[in-house]
Amino acid sequence: MSFQIILGSASMARRQLLKEMGYEFSLMTADIDERSIRKEKPEELADAIISRLKSRGQLEESTEEKLLITADTVVVSKGMIREKPSSKEEARDFIKGYSGSQAAVVGSVLVTNLKTGKRKGGWERAEVYFHDIPDEVIDTLVEEAITLNVAGGLTLENPLILRFVEAVIGTGDAVMGLPKALTERLIQEAL
Template sequence: MSRSGSAPYEQGIKLILASSSPRRRELLKGMGLDFEIISSDADETVEESLSPREIVETLAVRKAEAVADALPGSYAPDRTVIIGSDTIVVLDGEVLGKPKDERDALRMLFALQGRTHEVYSGVACMSADRGNVSVRHRRTKVAMKQMDEERILRYIATGEPSDKAGSYAIQGIGATLIEGIEGDYFNVVGLPVSLLSEMLEPFGIRVI
């Protein structure tokens, strides 16, 4: 595997993103990394007793493990690095996942408007043979503008909230709903790239 720049991978390492998310794909691409995508079909149900940090870290690991288990024999397990990631929105201790439908999106956005919530992203970097595993997370506070129901419905009508945790996308039209953030912007998008770059170095993958 080759890549441009002055900091190549160690010889023979393959990097896999265990996600079909176009947002994570673009962020990883923006880091100048060469990688493959193998979508994870891991079960995303977790125990209700888990904290937000535990939820995202557990699911990030689970997604990476699911891809490791399904790797074709052509991949050398000790030379293949897998990235798993998970993002959730938390308001007053309640985890807001992806909306079931437009009514659910309305419920979430009405609860979030005029309030500050937290976004957690967990990241797992794992060699396919599980000989090297690193799991961390980041938290970002997001303040959303006050909005009436009419404005929220107009946003829902764009279709953007349908597959987003918390029913909004900070990198899309949803940016107009945000008053400000405290922390890592890319964490809210779905992949804290600064954290990930640190985590990849022990695996022989250096960004700069």
């Protein structure tokens, strides 16, 4: 079956993971404050992107099915949700909190068939256990602007932090924001 994929995310990690899955895709982001909708309905992110596609005339009838993939990731550490840090100080606090401890990562994926309206969603959880992270490593990580652009302030694939990861329970791709097996299953279910 022939279909197009639109990835509704600006995440470099999600782009890489979808490429690794063998898919070609286009990008579209919602340009909305995800924090403001997180506690309501995850479908609102997809709806915002669908609205943008309609306003641009990109949802015209076609014989080919189009799938919109949206995803969200939150980190939970010491009972607190850790979204994208709002400042370098908050990023530093987040990372210090992981030192010698652990964090849970919950990633959700929603696949919307733009032709039929069918939606399939799911989530996956992984846990990351950390060795003690030295202050100088935390300082270096915080100075990298990436810490302000990712949930929890850390990217697992960063070589600087990787050596302080004791164990990952679950899949690395779930931690990176797009669980491959879950996403593949949802794509097939949405078709």
